[in-house]
Amino acid sequence: MTNADTSHAGTQGIRFGAPLKPGRRDGLGERWSTVLTADGSHVELLELRAEAATAPGFEAALRDQIAQLKSFKDPAFATVRELYRDGEILTIVSALVPGQRLSELTPRDVPKARRPALVARLLQQATPALAALERVAPGVTHGALTTDRILVTPRGGICITDYVFGSALHGLALWPEDLFLQFGLLAPAQEDGQAAFDTRTTVMQLGAVALSLLLERPVSLQDFDHGLDALIDEFVTKASAVSTPSALITPLRTWLEAALQVSAPGYASAADAEKGLTQALAAAGAAATMEIDASQVSIAQPRLVGPAPDEQRAIDRNAVKAAALPHPTADAGDVATLFTTERTPAPIRPPLRAAPQYFAWLAAALAAIAIGEGAVILWLMKNQSAQVQPSLTIESTQPGTTVMVDGRTVGAAPVTLQVTEQTRAIRIVPAEPIATSAAAVVPAPAVPAETNRTAAALEQAAARQRSGGVTFVSPIQLSVLEGDRVLGSTSDGTIVAGAGAHTLDLVNTALGFRMRQIVTIRSGVIARVPITPPMGRISINAQPWAQVLIDDTAIGETPLANVPATLGEHLITFRHPQFGERRERVVVRADAPARVSTTFQR
Numbered sequence: 395m396t397n398a399d400t401s402h403a404g405t406q407g408i409r410f411g412a413p414l415k416p417g418r419r420d421g422l423g424e425r426w427s428t429v430l431t432a433d434g435s436h437v438e439l440l441e442l443r444a445e446a447a448t449a450p451g452f453e454a455a456l457r458d459q460i461a462q463l464k465s466f467k468d469p470a471f472a473t474v475r476e477l478y479r480d481g482e483i484l485t486i487v488s489a490l491v492p493g494q495r496l497s498e499l500t501p502r503d504v505p506k507a508r509r510p511a512l513v514a515r516l517l518q519q520a521t522p523a524l525a526a527l528e529r530v531a532p533g534v535t536h537g538a539l540t541t542d543r544i545l546v547t548p549r550g551g552i553c554i555t556d557y558v559f560g561s562a563l564h565g566l567a568l569w570p571e572d573l574f575l576q577f578g579l580l581a582p583a584q585e586d587g588q589a590a591f592d593t594r595t596t597v598m599q600l601g602a603v604a605l606s607l608l609l610e611r612p613v614s615l616q617d618f619d620h621g622l623d624a625l626i627d628e629f630v631t632k633a634s635a636v637s638t639p640s641a642l643i644t645p646l647r648t649w650l651e652a653a654l655q656v657s658a659p660g661y662a663s664a665a666d667a668e669k670g671l672t673q674a675l676a677a678a679g680a681a682a683t684m685e686i687d688a689s690q691v692s693i694a695q696p697r698l699v700g701p702a703p704d705e706q707r708a709i710d711r712n713a714v715k716a717a718a719l720p721h722p723t724a725d726a727g728d729v730a731t732l733f734t735t736e737r738t739p740a741p742i743r744p745p746l747r748a749a750p751q752y753f754a755w756l757a758a759a760l761a762a763i764a765i766g767e768g769a770v771i772l773w774l775m776k777n778q779s780a781q782v783q784p785s786l787t788i789e790s791t792q793p794g795t796t797v798m799v800d801g802r803t804v805g806a807a808p809v810t811l812q813v814t815e816q817t818r819a820i821r822i823v824p825a826e827p828i829a830t831s832a833a834a835v836v837p838a839p840a841v842p843a844e845t846n847r848t849a850a851a852l853e854q855a856a857a858r859q860r861s862g863g864v865t866f867v868s869p870i871q872l873s874v875l876e877g878d879r880v881l882g883s884t885s886d887g888t889i890v891a892g893a894g895a896h897t898l899d900l901v902n903t904a905l906g907f908r909m910r911q912i913v914t915i916r917s918g919v920i921a922r923v924p925i926t927p928p929m930g931r932i933s934i935n936a937q938p939w940a941q942v943l944i945d946d947t948a949i950g951e952t953p954l955a956n957v958p959a960t961l962g963e964h965l966i967t968f969r970h971p972q973f974g975e976r977r978e979r980v981v982v983r984a985d986a987p988a989r990v991s992t993t994f995q996r
Contacts, residue, residue, distance in 0.1 A: 414439065420542055421577035422556065427490055436490040437475065445576065447484035455562040463558060466530050470523035472555040491553045493545030496603065501610060510633055510642040513604050517649065517671055519552045520544065520600060524664035527557060528593055535560045537591040538579055539599035541606055564591035571928040571984055574615040575908060587931055587956040593663040600667070601653035605629065612912065616926045622654045645674035862915040863888040868925035870907065870961055872900040893917040900925060905961045906985030929958040930982035935991040940968035956987065968992050
């Protein structure tokens with residue numbers, strides 16, 4: 395996507411009348427916005443991920459779905475105009491819709507007390523729209539619904555995007571775990587273990603969207619598989635605490651339980667979900683409370699997803715600037731987050747991590763290190779918006795003090811550092827203490843009188859940097875990363891971090907497992923977070939046949955397909971009444987099914 399006025403292969407001479415402006419990147423691919431030369435309309439281009447664009451049958455299924463929905467026009471959907479291929483790049487062209495994505499709504503936009511009413515109103519609009527989509531033809535459904543794909547328009551309505559992917563995604567034959575890790579999409583499993591893409595799936599995805607809005611946090615794959623009833627209970631508890639009328643809590647709970655298949659019978663289609671919502675609201679006498687306009691949710695002046703019309707008209711349409719524009723920095727893992735709590739990233743402020751606690755520190759070393767760290771914090775706070783790259787000298791009264799920057803040793807104090815926007819952490823590690831008498835007291839160095847005001851500021855800065863921790867409880871060992879930095883592993887015990895919200899990746903590459911967890915660290919508190927890895931699958935066969943035991947538990951006779959098993963190594967025992975017993979060891983991974991077989995010699 396580099397030319398502002400270029401025809402593309404596989405199209406009817408499509409041309410762009412403005413440079414391509416980068417937009418969001420998500421699990422489906424990378425988004426751009428521009429103007430079509432033919433009619434001047436604003437469009438969004440979605441360059442599909444190579445894994446999907448090159449998958450056998452994916453493009454054909456996508457073209458069939460677009461053709462099937464060509465005559466479908468509904469104001470609640472951003473119209474898909476066409477699909478074209480340019481070499482190895484497969485791109486969808488859709489109408490560009492002004493509005494604010496549900497994933498971008500923050501607690502400032504919608505306070506807790508208003509969220510149930512907002513969610514009820516959104517469901518009142520989304521369920522009939524999705525039902526209309528499903529009436530086009532049997533088997534048609536959205537199947538890729540997240541908070542990123544529902545927008546609130548300037549007039550308080552909704553618009554749903556990316557509604558043509560259901561059958562194409564189904565053709566990839568992914569397990570729910572793979573679908574979530576690769577595309578950020580939630581879906582239940584079919585009987586064969588693959589992700590389902592039917593009308594029930596779309597309703598469950600809409601239920602997950604509603605829950606993420608109500609709880610102001612993402613619904614994870616583990617929640618989707620094992621904890622939806624607990625999340626619904628949590629919503630009821632929190633809504634009651636902020637004095638939400640029961641006329642809203644009760645019908646929303648009833649609807650969520652049926653939409654998420656927590657209670658039987660669950661909704662089988664969007665039409666069922668629409669009918670169930672209407673009945674639940676009417677029974678609670680809440681139908682009249684649902685009128686909400688844009689101003690009530692602080693989006694009276696929403697951002698345009700892509701370039702604003704005035705900005706687009708001002709662009710030199712003969713200039714080709716797209717190649718010089720940076721791509722969005724978010725990676726595909728970001729779509730795993732179904733609800734984002736911050737609309738724009740905070741200014742980059744290199745945080746300081748507290749040095750490890752050593753019980754034998756001398757009083758003088760403690761004072762010097764505290765002052766040194768506080769000075770660094772205060773200096774960085776004052777200079778966080780500067781465009782220059784200043785140097786910083788760190789000194790210590792204790793010989794042998796080591797200075798580390800972003801996990802790398804840069805020398806012993808005193809040392810001069812070059813601080814840039816990429817600097818993330820500066821750590822001061824004291825030398826091993828010299829043995830002294832328990833009664834020995836070394837006086838702290840005097841602080842000049844002119845630094846009294848600075849000392850007060852340092853104390854406040856240091857208070858903000860106090861740490862807490864989190865202990866992940868997992869049946870498998872996981873490395874804990876924040877960005878590119880390894881913080882430790884679950885086998886190390888507590889992970890210590892600065893107070894505040896942290897986005898952590900939990901990874902076991904040997905078992906093909908990776909998940910993203912957002913945790914809030916509180917000063918002086920060790921949080922305990924249980925991790926439930928997904929089940930893996932094993933396919934087992936034997937010639938001529940055999941009874942099978944997994945870790946000494948009988949599971950049946952071969953052939954056996956997609957047998958659920960925990961991640962890790964398992965002992966498979968094959969028994970045949972004539973040929974005896976054989977044993978095999980197999981490692982079950984999260985990202986691919988395990989297969990094991992044996993042949994008995996006659």
